Amino acid sequence: xxxxxxxxxxxxxxxxxxxxxxxxxxxxxxxxxxxxxxxxxxxxxxxxxxxxxxxxxxxxxxxxxxxxxxxxxxxxxxxxxxxxxxxxxxxxxxxxxxxxxxxxxxxxxxxxxxxxxxxxxxxxxxxxxxxxxxxxxxxxxxxxxxxxxxxxxxxxxxxxxxxxxxxxxxxxxxxxxxxxxxxxxxxxxxxxxxxxxxxxxxxxxxxxxxxxxxxxxxxxxxxxxxxxxxxxxxxxxxxxxxxxxxxxxxxxxxxxxxxxxxxxxxxxxxxxxxxxxxxxxxxxxxxxxxxxxxxxxxxxxxxxxxxxxxxxxxxxxxxx
Amino acid sequence: xxxxxxxxxxxxxxxxxxxxxxxxxxxxxxxxxxxxxxxxxxxxxxxxxxxxxxxxxxxxxxxxxxxxxxxxxxxxxxxxxxxxxxxxxxxxxxxxxxxxxxxxxxxxxxxxxxxxxxxxxxxxxxxxxxxxxxxxxxxxxxxxxxxxxxxxxxxxxxxxxxxxxxxxxxxxxxxxxxxxxxxxxxxxxxxxxxxxxxxxxxxxxxxxxxxxxxxxxxxxxxxxxxxxxxxxxxxxxxxxxxxxxxxxxxxxxxxxxxxxxxxxxxxxxxxxxxxxxxxxxxxxxxxxxx
Numbered sequence: 001x002x003x004x005x006x007x008x009x010x011x012x013x014x015x016x017x018x019x020x021x022x023x024x025x026x027x028x029x030x031x032x033x034x035x036x037x038x039x040x041x042x043x044x045x046x047x048x049x050x051x052x053x054x055x056x057x058x059x060x061x062x063x064x065x066x067x068x069x070x071x072x073x074x075x076x077x078x079x080x081x082x083x084x085x086x087x088x089x090x091x092x093x094x095x096x097x098x099x100x101x102x103x104x105x106x107x108x109x110x111x112x113x114x115x116x117x118x119x120x121x122x123x124x125x126x127x128x129x130x131x132x133x134x135x136x137x138x139x140x141x142x143x144x145x146x147x148x149x150x151x152x153x154x155x156x157x158x159x160x161x162x163x164x165x166x167x168x169x170x171x172x173x174x175x176x177x178x179x180x181x182x183x184x185x186x187x188x189x190x191x192x193x194x195x196x197x198x199x200x201x202x203x204x205x206x207x208x209x210x211x212x213x214x215x216x217x218x219x220x221x222x223x224x225x226x227x228x229x230x231x232x233x234x235x236x237x238x239x240x241x242x243x244x245x246x247x248x249x250x251x252x253x254x255x256x257x258x259x260x261x262x263x264x265x266x267x268x269x270x271x272x273x274x275x276x277x278x279x280x281x282x283x284x285x286x287x288x289x290x291x292x293x294x295x296x297x298x299x300x301x302x303x304x305x306x307x308x309x310x311x312x313x314x315x316x317x318x319x320x
Numbered sequence: 321x322x323x324x325x326x327x328x329x330x331x332x333x334x335x336x337x338x339x340x341x342x343x344x345x346x347x348x349x350x351x352x353x354x355x356x357x358x359x360x361x362x363x364x365x366x367x368x369x370x371x372x373x374x375x376x377x378x379x380x381x382x383x384x385x386x387x388x389x390x391x392x393x394x395x396x397x398x399x400x401x402x403x404x405x406x407x408x409x410x411x412x413x414x415x416x417x418x419x420x421x422x423x424x425x426x427x428x429x430x431x432x433x434x435x436x437x438x439x440x441x442x443x444x445x446x447x448x449x450x451x452x453x454x455x456x457x458x459x460x461x462x463x464x465x466x467x468x469x470x471x472x473x474x475x476x477x478x479x480x481x482x483x484x485x486x487x488x489x490x491x492x493x494x495x496x497x498x499x500x501x502x503x504x505x506x507x508x509x510x511x512x513x514x515x516x517x518x519x520x521x522x523x524x525x526x527x528x529x530x531x532x533x534x535x536x537x538x539x540x541x542x543x544x545x546x547x548x549x550x551x552x553x554x555x556x557x558x559x560x561x562x563x564x565x566x567x568x569x570x571x572x573x574x575x576x577x578x579x580x581x582x583x584x585x586x587x588x589x590x591x592x593x594x595x596x597x598x599x600x601x602x603x604x605x606x607x608x609x610x
Contacts, residue, residue, distance in 0.1 A: 053416050104599050108415055109358045113549055114598050117591040120546065124588040241542060245423060252420050289434030289538075296427035303420045304406075307413060 003319065015165055019158050027157050033270045034164040035225065040250035040262030041171040042218035047248075048257030049178070050211030051191040052101070055112045056119030058243035060090045060216045063122070064223025065233055066132050072140055072152075072227075074131075079153040079228050086220040093118075094216030098209050116241060123239035137234040140227065153228040160229055167225070168263070171218060175259055178214075187211060191257075253302045255309025264311045272298060322579060325457040330575045332458055336468040338571020340529045342564035343471035344544065345551035346478065347522030349563040352552060354495040354515045357407055358415075360422035363544030364429040365520060369395065369527025370536040371437055377444040384444055384528040385470060392524040399520025404513040411512075426541065434538040441535035449532060467529035472564075474525045478518065479560055491515050495558070543587075550594045556607025565606060569593075 019027055043057050067089050068082030097118055101111050127135045148155040153163075178184050189197040190204045198204050227233060237243070254265025276294045280286060306313060348362045372391050376382040406425070410418050448462040482488035491511050494501040501508055534540075547570065555566025573593065574586040581589075597604060 047416065053419065055419070100595075100599055104602065106598055106602060109419075110553075110598060110602060112358075112415075112419065113553065114595065116546065117550075117594045117598070121588055121591040121595070124585060124591075128582070128585060241546075245427075248420075252416065256416060287435050288439065289431035292431035293428055293435065296424045296431065299420065299427065300424035303417060303424060307417055 007318075012169070019161060024157050027161050029270060029274055031157065031161045031164050031229075033267050034161075034168040035222070036246070036250050036266035036270060037263040038164065038168040038171050039219060039222045039247050040254070040266055041168070041175060042215050042222060043247050044251045044256065044262050045175065045178075045211055045218065046215035047251065049184070049187040049191070050208045050215075051187075051194075052098075052107070052208065052212070053109075053112045054115045054215075054244075055241070055248070056115030056117070056244050057215075057219055057247045058239050058241070059115070059119040059122055060094065060219035061223040061226060061243065061247075062119075062126070062233075062235070062238040063093060064090050064220035065227035065238055066126065066138070066223075067220075068224040069138055069140055069227040069233055070132050073138055078151050079224055080151070083221065083224050086224050087217045090216040090220035090223070091213050094212045095209060098212035102205050102208055116244070119239055119241065119244060123235050126235035126239065129235075133233070135235060137232055140231040142231050160225075164225065167221065172259065172263065174218075179259065183207065183210065249299065251309075253299065253309055255311035258309065258311050260315070261309050261311040264314070265309065268310065269295075327576075327579070329458055330579050331572055332460060333464060334572035334575030335568050336460070336464040336571075337533060337575070338568035339468040339471040339564065340526050340533070340567070341547065341551060341571050342555075342567025343474055343522055343529070344526040345548045345555065345567050346475055346560055346563040347519035347526070348548045349552045349555070349557060349560065350478070350522070351516055351519035353558040354491055355403065355407070355411070355512045357411070357418055358422060359516075359519070360419060360545060361426040361429055361541075362519075362523065362548050363546070364426045364433075364541035365395070365399075365523045366527045366530070366544050366548075367433060367536060367538065367541040368429065369524045370531040370540070371433060371442065372524075373528045373531045374442045374444055374536060377446075383446060384531055385466065388470070388525050388528045391528060392521045395520040395524035396517040398517075400513045400517035402520075403516035404509065407516070408509050408512060426545065430538050430541045433541070437538070439537060441537045443535040444531055446532070463532040467532050470525060470529050474522065475560065475564055478522065481518075482560070487511075487514065547587075547590065550590050553602075553604055554593055554597045556604025559604065559606040562604055562606030566604070569605075 015030075018030055022030075039057075039061065043054060046052050046054050046057075064086035067086040068079050071077040071082040071085060072079065097115065101107070101114055106114055126132060132138055142154065145154065145156055148159050150159075186197070186202050186207045189200070189202060190207060194204050223238075226238070249269055250265035251262040252265065253268060254263065255261030273291065273295065276291050280290060302310065344362070344366055348359055351357065351359050351362075369391055372394075373384045373387045376387045376391070377384065402425075407418075407421065410421055446463070448466070451462045453460045453462060453465065482492060490501070490506050491514065493504070494506060494508050494511050494515075498508065501511075551566040551570050552563055553566075554569060555562030555564070570590055570593070573589050577586040577589040
C-alpha cells in the first residue's frame with residue numbers, strides 16, 4: 001500500500017476513535033472542523049472542478065437549513081424528509097444561477113458578483129419572510145440530548161460528530177471517484193482550456209451545470225446539518241457574506257482543486273481560530289475584532305507565500 | 321400613495337446622495353478598469369476615510385470639506401503603496417488568489433477599525449447639517465448639496481486628468497492594451513500604482529462627503545464595497561460617466577424603495593438590479609463591450 005493510503009487509514013482510525021480520547025469541548029471543535037471540511041469540499045467541486053468562483057455559497061447552506069428547518073418547525077417533518085426538499089431547492093437554485101451565468105457567458109469576477117448578489121438578495125428576502133420567522137429567526141425545538149434519535153437527528157455531541165465524520169469522509173470519497181471518472185477528466189479539460197475542450201466535442205455547458213448541481217446538493221446537506229445542530233436560524237447570520245467567505249477560506253488555504261486541501265484548510269483555520277481565542281483570552285487582549293485581524297493576517301500570509309495552498313507543499317514534504 | 325412633493329424631495333435627496341456614491345464608485349471603476357483587480361477593500365477604504373474625518377473633526381474641529389485635502393493626500397500615498405507593494409505581484413495570479421488577497425486586506429481593515437473605534441456609531445456635527453435651501457416645494461439639505469457638489473467637482477477633475485494630461489492618457493493606454501503599453505515603454509507598474517492612488521483619492525473625498533450624511537460604523541465597509549460594485553456594473557465598466565450615472569440611479573432607487581417598500585429592503589432592490597444588468601446588459605448602461 002502506498003504511503004498515502006496508510007496515512008489516510010491511520011487518520012481515519014484516529015478520527016473514529018477520537019470521542020474516546022478527548023472531551024466534549026474538543027469533540028465540538030472537531031465537529032466544526034469536519035463541517036467546514038465538508039462544506040469546503042462541496043464548494044471545491046464548483047471551483048476546483050468547474051472553475052467557477054462562487055462567493056455566495058452561504059445561499060445553499062441557508063436555503064437548505066431553512067427548508068428542512070421550516071418543515072420541522074411548521075409540520076414536524078423530520079430531517080430525513082426535509083433533506084430531500086433542501087437538496088431539491090438548492091439544486092434548482094444552483095441550476096438557475098448556473099444557467100444564467102453560463103448561457104450569458106458570465107464568468108470570473110462577474111460570476112462571483114452574481115453569486116454574491118443572489119446571496120444578498122436572499123438574505124434580505126428572508127429578513128422579510130415571516131413564515132420562516134423573519135429577522136427574529138427560527139428556533140427548532142430541542143427535545144432531549146441524551147439518547148440517539150436518528151429519525152429526528154437529535155442526540156448527544158457524539159452523534160453529531162459521527163454524522164459529520166461520515167459526511168466528510170463521504171464527500172472525500174465522492175470527490176476521489178469523481179476526479180477519476182469521465183466527468184473528472186472533462187472538468188479538468190474545461191478548467192484548463194474551455195475552448196480547446198469544446199473543440200474536442202465536450203459540451204462544457206452540460207458538465208459545468210453538473211458540477212454546479214453536485215456542489216449545491218452537497219451544500220444543501222450541510223445546511224440541514226446546520227439547522228439541526230445549532231437549532232436556530234437567522235437570515236442575517238446564515239446568508240451573510242462572511243459565511244460565504246468562511247466556506248472558501250478552508251479550500252483556499254488548504255489548496256483549491258485538491259482532494260485534501262479543504263480538509264487540511266478547515267483544520268488549520270479552526271484550530272488557529274480557537275488557539276488565537278485562547279491565547280488572547282490568556283493575555284487579556286479581548287478587544288472585539290482582534291481575532292479577525294489575526295485571521296486576516298494569516299489569510300494574507302498564506303495567499304502571498306503559499307499561492308497553491310498548504311496541502312501541495314505539505315504533501316511534497318511528507319512525500320505522500 | 322405619498323404626496324407628490326414628498327416623492328420629489330426623496331428623489332432629489334436620492335440624486336444628491338447618489339452623486340457621492342457615484343464618486344466612490346468612480347474610484348472603483350478607475351481601479352477595476354485599469355488594473356483589472358477586484359478591490360474588495362474599496363468600501364473599507366471609504367469607511368477609513370469617514371473615520372479619519374470624524375477624528376480630525378473631534379480633534380481640530382476641522383470641517384470635513386477642509387479635511388478632504390490632508391485625507392486625500394494620505395490616501396493617495398496609501399493607495400500607491402498598497403498597489404506597488406502588495407497587489408502588483410498578484411496581477412498574473414489566478415483570479416481567486418487576487419480576490420482572497422483583497423478579502424484578507426478588507427478583513428484586516430474592517431476589524432482594525434472595530435478594534436480602534438469600537439462598534440458605536442460616530443459622526444460629525446456641523447451647523448449647516450441642520451439647514452436647508454428652499455426651492456419651491458423642495459427642501460434641499462445644505463450638507464447633502466455641498467457633498468454632491470464636492471463629488472461632482474472631484475469627478476470633473478478626474479475626468480479632465482484622464483482626458484487632457486499625458487499621464488492620464490498613459491493610464492488609459494495601459495487599460496486598453498497592457499502589452500502595447502509596455503512595448504511603447506510605459507512604466508506600467510508605476511502607472512498601476514498611480515491609478516490605485518487616484519482611486520483611493522476618490523474614496524477619500526467621497527468618504528469625507530459621506531460622513532456629513534450618515535453615521536459611520538465598521539460594518540459600513542463591506543456594505544459600501546458591494547454597493548460600489550453594483551454601481552460600477554450597472555453604470556458600465558470603463559465609463560466614468562457611467563459610474564456617476566449608476567450612482568445616481570442606485571441612490572434614487574434606494575431612496576424610492578425606502579419610501580415605497582421598507583427601508584430595510586432598499587439594498588434588495590440594488591442587488592436585483594445588479595442581477596438584471598449582469599444578465600441583460602453586462603457591459604452596463606454606458607460601458608463598452610470589451
